[in-house]
Amino acid sequence: TGGAYDTVPEVMIIRGFIANGAPIVPVVYDEAGHRVATQYLLAVLEGAMPAERLLHYREFDSGLPGHPEKHLTPGVQFSSGRLGHLWAFCNGVAMANPDKAVVLLGSDGSQMEGDNAEAARLAVAHQLNIKVLVDDNNVTIAGHPQQYMPGYDLSRTLAGYGLTLATTLGEDLDALYTDLARAFSDTRPQAVVIKRPMAPGIPGAEGSPSAHEVLKPEIAIAYLEAQGAPEEAIALLKAAQPEKCPLTYRGSTGVGKNRDDFGKILNGILDQMSPAQRIASVRVFDNDLEGSCGLHHVRKQHPEVFVRGGIMERG
Numbered sequence: 001t002g003g004a005y006d007t008v009p010e011v012m013i014i015r016g017f018i019a020n021g022a023p024i025v026p027v028v029y030d031e032a033g034h035r036v037a038t039q040y041l042l043a044v045l046e047g048a049m050p051a052e053r054l055l056h057y058r059e060f061d062s063g064l065p066g067h068p069e070k071h072l073t074p075g076v077q078f079s080s081g082r083l084g085h086l087w088a089f090c091n092g093v094a095m096a097n098p099d100k101a102v103v104l105l106g107s108d109g110s111q112m113e114g115d116n117a118e119a120a121r122l123a124v125a126h127q128l129n130i131k132v133l134v135d136d137n138n139v140t141i142a143g144h145p146q147q148y149m150p151g152y153d154l155s156r157t158l159a160g161y162g163l164t165l166a167t168t169l170g171e172d173l174d175a176l177y178t179d180l181a182r183a184f185s186d187t188r189p190q191a192v193v194i195k196r197p198m199a200p201g202i203p204g205a206e207g208s209p210s211a212h213e214v215l216k217p218e219i220a221i222a223y224l225e226a227q228g229a230p231e232e233a234i235a236l237l238k239a240a241q242p243e244k245c246p247l248t249y250r251g252s253t254g255v256g257k258n259r260d261d262f263g264k265i266l267n268g269i270l271d272q273m274s275p276a277q278r279i280a281s282v283r284v285f286d287n288d289l290e291g292s293c294g295l296h297h298v299r300k301q302h303p304e305v306f307v308r309g310g311i312m313e314r315g
């Protein structure tokens with residue numbers, strides 16, 4: 001499932017630390033809830049559910065949804081998916097466990113979310129033993145932050161809050177191990193910015209925002225074949241067919257999609273204005289959800305009023 005597994009190297013290194021007795025709360029919190037596949041994998045490794053259940057990942061009503069939900073999936077110990085909400089939560093976990101470190105996996109996109117700034121300040125003010133490991137892949141849903149938000153520097157931002165900071169290379173396992181060992185060697189609040197492309201080493205997915213979602217079967221099949229993966233796994237993917245949604249939708253079925261139409265309707269209003277009027281009085285801000293809100297229609301048709309805001313809820 002592509003990018004969802006990008007953080008596996010740091011997750012496995014930390015599991016090694018815990019297995020060897022390091023004082024770490026044994027939950028790998030992840031504010032990027034869309035990477036929930038790793039949590040399901042951990043639940044299987046911990047014996048909370050059988051491996052076969054992973055075949056029903058994100059299937060309707062399977063209990064393995066696209067974000068972690070505590071009390072729904074066996075072995076899942078927190079809920080997340082609302083970017084920016086989990087750091088503050090983990091501050092509380094750190095306060096409740098003063099003799100242990102708390103691990104929070106982060107992502108570069110969610111560090112733009114203002115809630116993280118507040119949580120970082122609290123972690124520094126109280127010198128909480130929290131380690132924030134940020135997968136800095138320069139990818140969000142709408143594109144590449146270094147292109148649409150030049151000037152924003154994740155390492156400098158986190159250091160600016162007063163966190164002890166290391167920047168490392170996620171695919172250089174020796175460097176990653178050394179930097180993580182150093183981060184966990186004392187009790188200060190620390191951030192480790194881990195640089196790697198999205199979905200490293202997967203042709204057709206590496207570096208692409210599309211790998212944020214489940215990989216397309218043809219990309220996964222080609223990858224598994226190149227890796228010499230077991231025939232059964234490849235055959236399973238080749239035979240997989242999308243199932244029809246068992247739900248019946250009322251409302252706008254057959255008419256259009258409300259969220260997508262929003263952008264089209266905005267375009268209709270903008271079309272009626274003169275270019276000078278548009279420039280003088282309208283700006284359309286995308287919060288990294290342009291495809292979900294139909295704002296990509298505005299970006300294409302009226303780029304003169306379109307602004308990419310990065311991931312933000314309050315701006």
Ligand SMILES: Cc1ncc(C[n+]2csc(CCOP(=O)(O)OP(=O)(O)O)c2C)c(N)n1
Nearest residue numbers: 081082083107108109110139140141212288
């Ligand atoms: C508060 C909030 N706003 C928006 C979203 C929608 N959303 C889900 S993932 C994502 C961006 C993902 O970028 P990043 O966090 O860097 O993760 P990556 O794509 O690298 O896995 C957005 C905007 C959300 N989940 N929560």
